[in-house]
Amino acid sequence: MENRTNMQIAMQLGAGYGIDSGAWRMPGGDPTAYTNMDSYVKLAQTAERGKIQMLFMADTPALGVDLTNRPPQSPMDPMLALTVIARETERIGLVATLSTTFNDPYNVARQFKALDVISHGRAGWNAVTTSNQAAAANFGSQVASRTERYERAHEFIQLVQALWGSWEEGAMTLDVENGIYANMNKIKPINLGGKYLSSHGPLPIPPSEQGQPVIFQAGGGQEGLELAGLYASGVYASPYDIPSAKAYREVVRQSAVNFGRNPDEVKVLPGFIPSIASTEHEALERRKHLDGYTDLTGKVSYLGAMLGVPLSFDDIDRPLSPELRKYANANPQDPRSPRALELVMRGMTIRDVLAHGVINYHPIIAGTPEQVADFMEEWYVSGACDGFAIQPDASFDGVSAFVDQVIPILQKRGLFHKDYEGTTLREHMGVSYQYGLRL
Amino acid sequence: MENRTNMQIAMQLGAGYGIDSGAWRMPGGDPTAYTNMDSYVKLAQTAERGKIQMLFMADTPALGVDLTNRPPQSPMDPMLALTVIARETERIGLVATLSTTFNDPYNVARQFKALDVISHGRAGWNAVTTSNQAAAANFGSQVASRTERYERAHEFIQLVQALWGSWEEGAMTLDVENGIYANMNKIKPINLGGKYLSSHGPLPIPPSEQGQPVIFQAGGGQEGLELAGLYASGVYASPYDIPSAKAYREVVRQSAVNFGRNPDEVKVLPGFIPSIASTEHEALERRKHLDGYTDLTGKVSYLGAMLGVPLSFDDIDRPLSPELRKYANANPQDPRSPRALELVMRGMTIRDVLAHGVINYHPIIAGTPEQVADFMEEWYVSGACDGFAIQPDASFDGVSAFVDQVIPILQKRGLFHKDYEGTTLREHMGVSYQYGLRL
Ligand SMILES: Cc1cc2nc3c(=O)[nH]c(=O)nc-3n(C[C@H](O)[C@H](O)[C@H](O)COP(=O)(O)O)c2cc1C
Ligand SMILES: Cc1cc2nc3c(=O)[nH]c(=O)nc-3n(C[C@H](O)[C@H](O)[C@H](O)COP(=O)(O)O)c2cc1C
Numbered sequence: 001m002e003n004r005t006n007m008q009i010a011m012q013l014g015a016g017y018g019i020d021s022g023a024w025r026m027p028g029g030d031p032t033a034y035t036n037m038d039s040y041v042k043l044a045q046t047a048e049r050g051k052i053q054m055l056f057m058a059d060t061p062a063l064g065v066d067l068t069n070r071p072p073q074s075p076m077d078p079m080l081a082l083t084v085i086a087r088e089t090e091r092i093g094l095v096a097t098l099s100t101t102f103n104d105p106y107n108v109a110r111q112f113k114a115l116d117v118i119s120h121g122r123a124g125w126n127a128v129t130t131s132n133q134a135a136a137a138n139f140g141s142q143v144a145s146r147t148e149r150y151e152r153a154h155e156f157i158q159l160v161q162a163l164w165g166s167w168e169e170g171a172m173t174l175d176v177e178n179g180i181y182a183n184m185n186k187i188k189p190i191n192l193g194g195k196y197l198s199s200h201g202p203l204p205i206p207p208s209e210q211g212q213p214v215i216f217q218a219g220g221g222q223e224g225l226e227l228a229g230l231y232a233s234g235v236y237a238s239p240y241d242i243p244s245a246k247a248y249r250e251v252v253r254q255s256a257v258n259f260g261r262n263p264d265e266v267k268v269l270p271g272f273i274p275s276i277a278s279t280e281h282e283a284l285e286r287r288k289h290l291d292g293y294t295d296l297t298g299k300v301s302y303l304g305a306m307l308g309v310p311l312s313f314d315d316i317d318r319p320l321s322p323e324l325r326k327y328a329n330a331n332p333q334d335p336r337s338p339r340a341l342e343l344v345m346r347g348m349t350i351r352d353v354l355a356h357g358v359i360n361y362h363p364i365i366a367g368t369p370e371q372v373a374d375f376m377e378e379w380y381v382s383g384a385c386d387g388f389a390i391q392p393d394a395s396f397d398g399v400s401a402f403v404d405q406v407i408p409i410l411q412k413r414g415l416f417h418k419d420y421e422g423t424t425l426r427e428h429m430g431v432s433y434q435y436g437l438r439l
Numbered sequence: 440m441e442n443r444t445n446m447q448i449a450m451q452l453g454a455g456y457g458i459d460s461g462a463w464r465m466p467g468g469d470p471t472a473y474t475n476m477d478s479y480v481k482l483a484q485t486a487e488r489g490k491i492q493m494l495f496m497a498d499t500p501a502l503g504v505d506l507t508n509r510p511p512q513s514p515m516d517p518m519l520a521l522t523v524i525a526r527e528t529e530r531i532g533l534v535a536t537l538s539t540t541f542n543d544p545y546n547v548a549r550q551f552k553a554l555d556v557i558s559h560g561r562a563g564w565n566a567v568t569t570s571n572q573a574a575a576a577n578f579g580s581q582v583a584s585r586t587e588r589y590e591r592a593h594e595f596i597q598l599v600q601a602l603w604g605s606w607e608e609g610a611m612t613l614d615v616e617n618g619i620y621a622n623m624n625k626i627k628p629i630n631l632g633g634k635y636l637s638s639h640g641p642l643p644i645p646p647s648e649q650g651q652p653v654i655f656q657a658g659g660g661q662e663g664l665e666l667a668g669l670y671a672s673g674v675y676a677s678p679y680d681i682p683s684a685k686a687y688r689e690v691v692r693q694s695a696v697n698f699g700r701n702p703d704e705v706k707v708l709p710g711f712i713p714s715i716a717s718t719e720h721e722a723l724e725r726r727k728h729l730d731g732y733t734d735l736t737g738k739v740s741y742l743g744a745m746l747g748v749p750l751s752f753d754d755i756d757r758p759l760s761p762e763l764r765k766y767a768n769a770n771p772q773d774p775r776s777p778r779a780l781e782l783v784m785r786g787m788t789i790r791d792v793l794a795h796g797v798i799n800y801h802p803i804i805a806g807t808p809e810q811v812a813d814f815m816e817e818w819y820v821s822g823a824c825d826g827f828a829i830q831p832d833a834s835f836d837g838v839s840a841f842v843d844q845v846i847p848i849l850q851k852r853g854l855f856h857k858d859y860e861g862t863t864l865r866e867h868m869g870v871s872y873q874y875g876l877r878l
Contacts, residue, residue, distance in 0.1 A: 022618075024613075024615075024620060025615045025618060031613045031615050032613065035556050035644075035645060037526065037557055061545060061546070061549070063626070063641055063642075063643040066623055067620050067621035067623060067626060067643070068619065068620065068621065068622075068623050069618050069619065069620060070620055071620055072643045074643075076549070076552075076553040076556060076557075076643075076644050077549055077550050077553035077554075079518070079519065079550070080518065080519070080522045080550060080553045080554060080557060081553075083519045083522040083523060084522060084523075084525075084526055084557065086523075087476065087523055087526060087527070088526070102543065102545070102546070103543070103546065104541065104542070104543075104578055106500060106541070106577040106578055107500070107541070107542065107546075110500070110515070110516055111516050111518070111519060113515075114515040114516035114519045114520075115516075115519060117474050117515060118476055118515075118519060118523065134639070137638075137639035138545040138638050138639050138640065139543055139545055139638065140632060140636055140637035140638055140639075174463075174470045174471065176463075176464045176470050179461075179464060179508050179732060179733075180507060180508065181463060181506050181507065181508060181509055181510055182506035182507065183507075184505055184506060184507050187502070187506060193579060197579055198579035199576075199577050199578065199579055200573070200576035200577050200579075201577065202502055203502075204502040204506070204511045204513075204515075205474075205515050206474060293618055294618075
């Protein structure tokens with residue numbers, strides 16, 4: 001295993017509020033964060049103060065949620081938000097998600113490479129196939145079969161990389177004296193095409209300080225693993241515990257090996273939600289405060305279903321009754337259920353059990369900075385991951401709490417770098433230089 | 440005719456250098472301007488100092504030129520460049536060209552509305568159909584028939600406007616106390632579709648300070664005129680003289696009337712290239728200096744063809760011989776040829792005739808600030824235009840020369856505003872508020 005001293009951290013910015021649907025209501029936060037670039041910039045600058053390797057924007061081109069009580073989940077536009085941030089930060093990486101299903105390779109290649117040049121080599125592209133029906137409907141189509149989406153994704157990513165490489169290094173001469181702007185022998189069409197897509201090129205954008213953007217990947221089963229193994233330097237993952245995380249990381253690494261790559265070149269970053277306070281009790285109070293901003297009816301019945309017992313909102317401030325405890329069991333299909341069962345059995349109220357985050361998509365630690373660091377260390381040193389994609393519960397103070405309180409502990413323990421390795425995302429991540437298609 | 444005191448000026452930024460292909464070599468300029476956002480920002484801030492209503496980015500998604508001796512013609516990416524500028528300026532409008540042929544309406548609606556919100560109501564979209572074969576090849580297609588391109592453009596623009604309107608005004612409540620983020624009765628799907636395109640929506644972006652971006656249009660004969668009359672508040676045009684400009688403006692205005700609109704709502708902005716110096720002689724020297732950076736062989740023979748006489752590069756520093764003058768005549772198909780003939784007949788050398796800009800795509804005035812202002816005044820007061828889309832010869836000093844020397848004259852003559860009318864592009868242009876589709 002490679003040296004475990006360079007934990008990779010991606011800070012997720014989302015719609016500007018944090019992952020908790022009540023976060024937009026937190027006193028001291030900015031309810032307008034979604035539309036207010038100043039809020040994004042502030043979060044980005046805070047993350048950069050913590051030497052966090054990259055910002056990360058998940059994205060689905062559709063309004064996936066009812067906004068009556070909660071904000072959107074995606075930014076207004078990830079490329080424009082990261083462009084704003086590029087100019088108001090110096091070092092931090094800028095990773096945006098863009099779908100290979102609902103875009104054209106030329107446009108994607110152009111915008112990411114422009115962002116890479118504008119940011120002096122800090123751009124990354126999370127290439128996803130998007131299986132969301134609402135997104136498909138926005139483009140007048142329906143979700144294609146997995147096979148078709150992934151075949152297209154391969155063509156798409158290869159075209160984008162070929163376009164990136166079509167303006168070769170050293171092509172831009174800028175020889176004012178002799179009037180030679182560029183060497184056209186080094187700027188060539190790609191003329192590549194497949195079953196779904198083709199492009200002629202060249203893309204008239206020179207290399208950035210890191211050559212071309214770093215590729216990320218997320219989800220998609222066996223087909224997704226092939227994308228990861230072939231192209232990705234970073235994988236955004238969603239395991240819930242160390243055994244499943246380890247297993248997933250192993251298959252990602254094996255996929256890289258299958259395609260002739262060094263597995264250390266692919267960093268697996270599980271999503272993780274820290275809720276930080278000075279005591280565990282306060283952290284749980286923070287989470288209950290956030291929960292208090294939203295309707296928990298659905299979550300209570302979801303927890304009941306998870307444990308195989310009927311639960312309704314009226315039960316929320318009581319522990320599970322002794323009779324129901326007899327019937328409660330951990331659903332073997334759901335990695336989150338053993339922990340839920342354990343907390344219920346300790347006699348906690350349902351509200352407290354929920355505050356522990358047992359039914360969230362990603363693992364949650366509600367606790368002190370030490371407890372958060374302990375969680376991260378345990379996963380990291382056991383080889384369950386190469387770092388984390390952090391989703392702050394509420395961003396406005398959650399990012400600074402992580403940066404000011406957790407990062408120093410990780411640094412003291414020798415797990416996280418003390419400063420950026422260089423100026424580019426590739427340097428921060430410790431992944432190899434690549435320009436154009438990998439041959 | 441409306442009051443002629445609010446001349447509209449769009450400053451074109453192009454690839455950052457200016458329209459002259461030798462501009463990148465000018466001493467004092469920035470040869471890296473294409474990739475250097477600081478250069479773009481500086482130009483934008485200079486234009487804003489001059490109260491210029493808007494910046495304008497033409498764009499074709501293809502490398503249309505050989506870069507051996509000259510820079511690209513389009514920016515790396517117009518949306519990203521304008522996003523950078525949005526954050527580093529306060530008032531100036533931000534208009535980008537994006538093709539209706541090589542994009543998806545949802546993506547275009549999203550990026551322009553995000554830019555509009557980020558810039559607090561300063562975005563504009565120049566919707567073009569792009570008849571360029573190199574562009575088509577970058578998207579794996581061929582140039583479709585004009586009919587098809589314009590049918591698609593109608594559907595495209597209507598879908599974009601409908602998506603813009605799908606998040607109604609007042610939908611975003613941000614009621615922290617009661618936990619009401621938005622009123623979902625005011626955020627509705629559009630469910631619109633046509634022959635080529637459809638989209639479900641909604642687009643989850645609230646209105647900007649100007650509601651939605653301003654629409655521009657350029658080119659395309661009768662079909663283009665229909666687009667202009669139906670949707671555009673600004674038309675980028677390329678007439679060469681006052682009679683043709685007047686005629687073109689009249690048909691644009693008539694097209695607006697045909698579609699039930701007030702013709703004053705459509706501003707026609709011909710392209711115009713000022714070359715400014717303290718004397719006419721110096722201005723011509725400036726142009727000859729710029730010409731000296733490029734190979735004029737092609738231009739000399741082009742001039743010969745225009746006048747119906749054989750000319751070669753060897754003739755460049757001589758006037759036309761008396762014998763050839765007998766044969767020279769103004770090609771009636773080319774509005775630029777009478778002026779070319781006149782200058783030739785005055786006995787100027789070919790180099791000097793070319794320096795007057797007689798074969799450029801847009802009219803050129805090489806002269807003093809007064810001469811430039813005189814030209815603009817004559818066109819404007821005679822109703823040949825509503826303003827201009829300025830293409831500086833070389834931007835690095837051409838924009839500031841225009842702002843510091845020409846603008847004050849236009850202001851003194853009461854032709855150009857002394858300050859911005861408000862904070863939004865619609866206010867600067869004096870065009871009506873519109874939100875969603877015009878019904
Ligand atoms: C952790 C994680 C994050 C993801 N983020 C996104 C995203 O931001 N946008 C998106 O469109 N899809 C995202 N996906 C979805 C994947 O692209 C993929 O469509 C999904 O996993 C469904 O699998 P399938 O594509 O094999 O049907 C994500 C998946 C995972 C596991
Ligand atoms: C002044 C002017 C500027 C134009 N600017 C652009 C541009 O920036 N990008 C582009 O793709 N097309 C541009 N066009 C081209 C038009 O979209 C149109 O394709 C062209 O006029 C050819 O006409 P057609 O579409 O009817 O074939 C421009 C046209 C004119 C007259």
